[in-house]
Amino acid sequence: MSGFNYEKDGDGIVTITMDMDGPVNSMSAEYGPMMKATVDRLEAESDLTGVVIASAKKTFFAGGDLKMLAQVTSETAGEFFEGCEAVKADLRRLERLPVPVAAAINGAALGGGLEICLACNYRVAWDDKSVKLGLPEVTLGLLPGGGGIVRMIHLLGLMASNEFLLEGKQVDPARAKEAGIIHEVVASRDELVGLAKAWILANKDNEDAAVQPWDRKGHKIPGGNANTPSLAQMIPAAAPMLIKKTRGLLPAPEKILDVAVSALRVDFDTALRIESRGLTYLVQTAVAKNMINTFFFQLNKVNGGASRPSDVEPQATKKVGVLGAGMMGQGIAYVSAMAGIEVVLKDIDKDAAIKGKGYSEKLLQKRVDKGRMTAEKMQEVLALITPSADNADLEGCDLIIEAVFENMTLKHKITKETEPCLAEGGVWGSNTSTLPITELAEASINPENFIGIHFFSPVDKMPLVEIICGEQTGDVALAKAFDFARQIRKTPIVVNDSLGFFTSRTFATYLEEGARLVMEGLHPIKIDNLGKAIGMPVGPLTIQDEVSQELSRKAQATWVELGYADRFGDQSQYRDFIDWMVLENDRGGRHHGGGYYDYHADGSKTLWPVVVDKYYKPEVSLADEDVKDRLLFRQVIEALKCLESGVLRTVADGNVGSIMGIGAPVWTGGFIQFVNTYGLDKFIARCEELSAAYGDRFDPPAIVAEKLAAGENFS
Ligand code: NAD
Known part of the structure; x- marks a missing residue:
């Protein structure tokens, strides 16, 4: 029978085994009445010795019901607050029973799951990889509203609970015990x-065993x-420090800190109420709605195979050939071997x-040193990787992935050489970042499997893999690439072929707009700062240095050579600028x-003076809002164009791909979701303003007006 199963043994111990409808236990609508009825019954027991929650x-x-949370509006906020308070009241009654209550943690206890555990006097967990504990609400723009903040503060204090509350860190049972979140671990479930x-x-x-630390006399x-x-000294500085990190774009960490500090000031029950108010506020913010939409619903859709052909049976990869043991090839070999695939x-x-295999050895050794892997397991993983210079070793591979230099002729050559080594029905994949599939x-004898x-x-x-279908790529190859990505625990988005696909093409606009601003005379430091101010992890100039001007120049040169120059608008200015940097000034x-x-030996960096001397014009003044919007809108517009032209097959791929592959600001929920929140009509108007002032690259893509006319959002 589903529900909370209630079983009392001969010793007077009641075991509550949670077995709610559906695949997981969660704080769905049925949770509240069930927990209430259970606590009512426990309170009414006459000869109770203790309670076990299992x-x-x-x-x-699993935590909160995100579907329900995503639907809270200002009209239903009051009701939501009362619901939070009711959940808390029952957990408070549970922890105040006159007998000890223990949580038997057999699997992941995240969010609401850990909050239930924290309301138990004793917490024991199965010491297994599958068991994770944490309060990840902040990663969805929310806060733990079932007493999680307040109990963590009373259990660990402000400083020690930081990583759990503000970063949403999830830990295994051993680490949870070390941190003081649980009391014991056991080897067997x-x-x-x-x-x-x-x-x-x-x-x-x-007597103390039945009383929570915070309910004991003299609790500190x-x-x-x-x-x-x-702490009194530190508290006033904490919020500004946090805002410096979040750039004021994420309300959840700010609110969490606020509630946590309140918990240091007021009594336990008042703090619980402040926490409910905090969640009620956050749940209504656009940021939370965006983050829930993309990091939960759309991510699940993507990982669940919405873009995978459903009629192709599972395609497990057993032996993968990786061509090129450079930076990318060695990483691909490592993640494949970690997933138990022969390489x-x-x-x-x-x-x-x-040398390429040595990279895996280095990463594995680090795991062993940190106690996250045994030396035997390390040898097992390493034994899966065969370094080779001989095509004969590729015989029988069911997947080959090339990561050799970015050169069409070379890639054609190795395709011809190695395709015949593939097992029957095997798939050949390219890790190119710029060449059309x-x-x-x-060069392939079997383009359907390319x-x-x-x-x-x-x-x-990096968690993302972008799968690109060429004109002739078939469904089996797509399913194979998709299943391989899942096998190595990555998130696969699926796109159609285009120069720069979705991610490189969209990201390139950020680099290009950064360069344009330099050429217009804005100070480089200001450009980088305003890039970060919109929530990009790094400014456009700093990231251009990382990606390397050399690579961008080569990509541009290849596109010119292949006759693709300016396919996505006039990039000649950018090309000349990058050439000036690399060819004339050796700034690659x-x-x-x-x-x-x-970049200096001590890790510091200073601006290259020549770029400032040549381009910086102090008299140039652009409104910060315009600069920020230029850096953001270029990427959003390019993502929309990818959707419009069918490069992106789904909105979910676009949102998930832009966050996980490009580093789109998390508050947006992805570059396409950004338009929904901004408002389609307002977006068009702002694009038109930017276009009039800065050029037609800001023209709003027609797809926005079409959606608007149809009364739809991008979903
Ligand atoms: P790299 O220069 O680090 O490595 C390339 C390796 O290929 C070298 O070890 C080279 O010896 C080897 N190689 C060359 N010819 C070969 C051949 N005929 N057979 C076998 N090996 C051969 O380059 P990288 O950064 O790893 O990039 C590899 C590919 O991945 C490129 O196509 C690049 O565009 C793409 N890529 C790079 C990145 C990145 O961030 N570096 C990201 C995504 C995709």
């Missing part, structure tokens, strides 16, 4: 409830309260391939001796 699902408890019961029996006569918050001198890592000579596929699999650097850290980027900036 779960019948794979995870312990089957021992959980037994151990929880044993603890209850052992503490039957220990670890690290002190608002009157403790060290042949091939370069022009064996030494280069061995359809043209690369011209596809773009575009990784981001560094491969082991950070790793080529410097770009817009000089």
Whole structure:
């Protein structure tokens, strides 16, 4: 029977096994009445010894019902606040039962899940990789509104709870125990409830065991309260420091800090009420709605295979050939081996391939040193990678991915050489970042099985893979690339072929607009600062230095050579500028001796004086709002053009891809979602203003007016 199963044993211990409708337990509409009825019944028990809260699902408890949260409006905010208070009241009653309450944590306890655990006197978790604990609400623009902030502050103090509350850090049970969030870990899932019961029996006569630390007489918050001198000094500086980090674009961390500081000032129950008010405020913000939409609903849609052909059966990759053991190839080899896939890592000579494998060795050793992997497991993973300079080793690969130099002739050559090594039905993928897949596929004997699999650097850290379908790419190849990306635990977006695909093409506009602003005479530091002010992780000039002017110049030169120059608008000025930097001044980027900036041995950087002398004009003054909008709107417009022309197949791919691949500001929920929140009519009007003032690259794409006329949003 679904619900909260209630079972009392001979020792007087009641085990509540949460088994709600659906695949997970969550704070859905049925949770409130069920928890209330359960606590009512526990309070009415006569000979109760203790309570164990357990779960019948794979995870312990999944947290809030995001669908419901996303729908809260100013009209329903009052009702929502009351709902929060009701959830809290029941958890408060649970922790104030006169007997000890233990949580037996068998799987992930995130958000509301951890909040239930925190309302138990004792928390024991299964020591397994699948078990994660944390309060990730901040990553969705929300705050833990089930008592999470207040209990964490009373349990750990302000400083120690920072990473959990403000960063939404999720930890495994061992780390959670170390941090003081749980009391014990057990090796076997089957021992959980037994151990929880044993603890209850052992503490039957220990009065403190049934009283939460914050309800004990003389309780002191670890690290002190608002009157403790060290904290009293620090608190006024905390908000400005936080805003410096979030640039004032994210209301959730600010509100969390506000509630956390309140918890240091007022009594426990008042703090709980302030927390409910905080969540009620956040849940109505556009930022939270954007983040929930993209990081939850659209991300699940993308990862769930909305862009994968549904009629192709699962295509597991068993042996992958990686051509080129440079920066990208070595990363692709590492993530593949980590997923248990056999890898042949091939370069022009064996030494280069061995060096490429060395990268995996370095990353694995780090894991072992940190205690995150055993030495045996490291050897197992390493044994999966065969360095090679011989095509014969590629025999039987069901997937080959090339990551050799960005050169069409070379890529054609290796396609011809290695395609025959593929197993029957095998797929050949290119990790090119700028060359059209359809043209690369011209060298293929089987273009139906030729596809773009575009990784981001560094491969082991970046979560996105952009899959590009050439004109002739077939469904099986797409399914294969998609399933491979999921196998290596990446998020795959699927796009149609275009110069620069979706991500590189859209991102390039940020770099180009940055360069235009330099040429117009704005100070480079101001340009970089205003890029960060819109929420991009790095300013356009700094990131151009990282990407390297050299690479941008080569890409532009290749496009000119292939007859693609200016396909997306006149880029001749940018091309001349980059040529001036690289060819005339040897400013190829950070790793080529410097770009817009000089990089010094002590890690500091200073502006390259020549660019300032040549271009900076103090008399030029552009409104900050215009500069910010230029840097943002260029990218948004390019993303819309990708949607309009069918490069993007879905809005979800566009939003998820822009955040995870390009670093679109998280508050926007992605470049396309940005237009929904901005308002389609207002967006068109602002584009027209920018176009009149700065050029027709700001013309609003027709798709916006079409959506507006149809009374639709981008979804
Ligand atoms: P890299 O210069 O670091 O590595 C290229 C490797 O290919 C070198 O080790 C080289 O020896 C090897 N190689 C050359 N010819 C070969 C051949 N015939 N057979 C086998 N190996 C050969 O380059 P990279 O940065 O790793 O980029 C590789 C590819 O990935 C390029 O197409 C690039 O556009 C693309 N890419 C790069 C990035 C990035 O951020 N660097 C991101 C996405 C895609």
